[in-house]
Amino acid sequence: MSKESFKVKVGLAEMLKGGVIMDVTNLEQAKIAEDAGAVSVMALERIPSDIRKDGGVARMSNPHMIKEIQDNVSIPVMAKCRIGHFAEAQILEALEVDFIDESEVLTTADEHAHVDKHPFKVPFVCGARDLGEALRRINEGAALIRTKGEAGSGNIVEAVRHMKMITSQIIELKDSDLSKKAEEFRVPLDLVEEVAKNQKLTVPNFAAGGIATPADASLMMQLGAETVFVGSGIFKSQDPSERAHAIVKAVTHFKSAKDVLTASYDLKDAMKGILMSDIPEDEKFSNRGD
Amino acid sequence: MIGVLALQGNFDSHIKILKKINLKHKLVKTRDDLSSVDGLIIPGGESTTITNLLRKNQSLIDGINKLSKNKPILGSCAGLILMSKESNDSRVHNFAFLNVITCRNAYGRQVHSFEAKINVKNGLMSSDIDVLFIRAPKIDKINNDVEVLATFQKEVVAVRQGIHIGISCHPELLNETLIHEICFKGKT
Numbered sequence: 522m523s524k525e526s527f528k529v530k531v532g533l534a535e536m537l538k539g540g541v542i543m544d545v546t547n548l549e550q551a552k553i554a555e556d557a558g559a560v561s562v563m564a565l566e567r568i569p570s571d572i573r574k575d576g577g578v579a580r581m582s583n584p585h586m587i588k589e590i591q592d593n594v595s596i597p598v599m600a601k602c603r604i605g606h607f608a609e610a611q612i613l614e615a616l617e618v619d620f621i622d623e624s625e626v627l628t629t630a631d632e633h634a635h636v637d638k639h640p641f642k643v644p645f646v647c648g649a650r651d652l653g654e655a656l657r658r659i660n661e662g663a664a665l666i667r668t669k670g671e672a673g674s675g676n677i678v679e680a681v682r683h684m685k686m687i688t689s690q691i692i693e694l695k696d697s698d699l700s701k702k703a704e705e706f707r708v709p710l711d712l713v714e715e716v717a718k719n720q721k722l723t724v725p726n727f728a729a730g731g732i733a734t735p736a737d738a739s740l741m742m743q744l745g746a747e748t749v750f751v752g753s754g755i756f757k758s759q760d761p762s763e764r765a766h767a768i769v770k771a772v773t774h775f776k777s778a779k780d781v782l783t784a785s786y787d788l789k790d791a792m793k794g795i796l797m798s799d800i801p802e803d804e805k806f807s808n809r810g811d
Numbered sequence: 812m813i814g815v816l817a818l819q820g821n822f823d824s825h826i827k828i829l830k831k832i833n834l835k836h837k838l839v840k841t842r843d844d845l846s847s848v849d850g851l852i853i854p855g856g857e858s859t860t861i862t863n864l865l866r867k868n869q870s871l872i873d874g875i876n877k878l879s880k881n882k883p884i885l886g887s888c889a890g891l892i893l894m895s896k897e898s899n900d901s902r903v904h905n906f907a908f909l910n911v912i913t914c915r916n917a918y919g920r921q922v923h924s925f926e927a928k929i930n931v932k933n934g935l936m937s938s939d940i941d942v943l944f945i946r947a948p949k950i951d952k953i954n955n956d957v958e959v960l961a962t963f964q965k966e967v968v969a970v971r972q973g974i975h976i977g978i979s980c981h982p983e984l985l986n987e988t989l990i991h992e993i994c995f996k997g998k999t
Contacts, residue, residue, distance in 0.1 A: 529925060532984050535855075536857070558864060595916065617921075617922050772819075
């Protein structure tokens with residue numbers, strides 16, 4: 522895949538900056554998200570908190586459900602494939618979704634390799650916990666990186682950890698032996714050199730996993746996220762439409778505490794949320810893929 | 812000092828271009844931010860999202876309308892749609908700074924996005940610049956008072972009306988400065 526077409530993929534990620542991408546499970550929710558000012562929707566059959574609760578194998582969503590949303594909203598539509606499941610990715614590309622999320626929220630299909638994303642025309646977003654993971658995904662062709670956080674938990678702690686980790690590791694590159702780092706991260710030296718020089722990933726960097734309130738969204742933006750994904754946080758709350766509007770406003774005006782305050786006013790209860798200590802290590806979504 | 816509307820979208824790539832041509836910039840999120848700007852960029856992004864955020868802030872809409880009377884405004888992609896007189900999506904706000912009708916996502920979904928060279932004609936100058944079309948709109952109808960600024964395969968992709976410019980694609984994503992120079996250079 523040429524450099525030019527990679528730029529076209531990153532181009533869409535650039536357009537999504539300063540916005541909110543919302544998980545939706547049906548057309549009605551997609552409409553609520555669009556009306557509230559979402560920049561994009563992630564179409565999936567079950568939101569992460571339900572996947573966690575229901576158990577079983579979580580796969581790519583039913584194409585029919587994705588298509589119905591594509592036909593009825595004007596904003597970009599994303600969908601998830603399993604880690605390493607390139608056939609699911611091919612189907613999503615044939616369906617012409619706008620972005621594929623190769624996601625740890627679904628059950629892993631390949632424990633040794635992620636999808637080779639270069640041959641695809643459709644851009645991919647992948648989750649990362651640290652700089653090495655982010656660079657490996659970019660090297661495989663991801664056009665957008667998001668924190669993994671802990672999806673479906675309603676708990677922001679993991680997203681904060683991952684964002685701060687990536688930021689601090691980028692700063693550390695300034696005084697590091699870059700060829701050693703490239704070896705440690707298992708990526709080409711020129712990629713590490715570019716990140717060290719620009720002090721920034723080579724693709725946009727978004728936050729995901731556990732965002733439930735306007736304050737959570739503002740926190741992640743202040744920590745350096747360029748857009749936020751909100752999964753279970755909206756449609757597991759008691760007032761999805763109001764909350765969706767509020768989180769959009771909080772992202773735009775994240776630096777103004779007054780605006781985030783106004784956005785937070787009058788909201789009903791957020792989703793309940795789970796403590797990390799209550800999720801067994803082998804049930805954490807963020808441990809999937811490396 | 813050029814303002815860059817930063818409600819949502821690719822405002823940072825426009826800032827990069829302004830820096831490259833030595834123009835100062837300022838992020839615009841409220842009407843107060845418009846004070847002391849000599850021009851405004853409405854970036855790409857999702858026109859429904861930007862509309863939504865604009866409509867929560869009527870004073871910002873009023874401020875942009877007022878600014879347009881004597882300061883240049885440049886809109887790219889979603890910015891073009893917002894600046895047009897009419898679009899095929901009635902939910903989107905139309906400032907009507909450009910007497911054209913636009914059509915959202917006219918080339919299709921992201922897999923149909925592409926890189927291209929467009930031809931810019933400004934007075935006697937004619938040059939080709941690199942751009943990205945990202946889920947781009949088309950300019951369907953152009954009124955007589957609007958000047959064609961750039962074309963791609965015979966289609967009009969950039970227009971100028973008075974001091975304002977609208978473009979359906981993204982020169983700023985490929986570090987092309989020409990359109991920004993035409994719009995703002997010598998006017999600040």
